[in-house]
Amino acid sequence: MSRIVNLLLVCLMVLAAAAVYDMKYEAEAAAERVSALERDVAAEQERISLLKATWAALTRPERLQELVTRHQDTLHLQPMDPSQLATIADIPDASIIAGAGAEASQKDDEIVTGSVRRAPEPPEPEVED
Incomplete structure (x- = not known):
């Protein structure tokens, strides 16, 4: 009986060792994935900072003025004329806009920029009694 118990304990010990080895292997693989992701994040942050520096260089007012002058x-x-700017008083009242919308909806198939002409609705079938 003690031989069976000893054999069973040895088998359990081997299985436990194999399980620990497998967990260690998975932990190392996960650590490698984490370090690879950290390297990728650092590389992306480096690219972002390079792009920000490039954007700052390309949008310098002196450079843009020189390009406008050259071309x-x-x-x-x-140069922009101050009369091109609108004021709050230039914005129409909401009631005026609503009234204009009602008048425009009454017009028959009027094409407005960006609108689509509707197809004529088919006549309703006549019902005979």
């Missing part, structure tokens, strides 16, 4: 004959850009 003036193609772009035909002009």
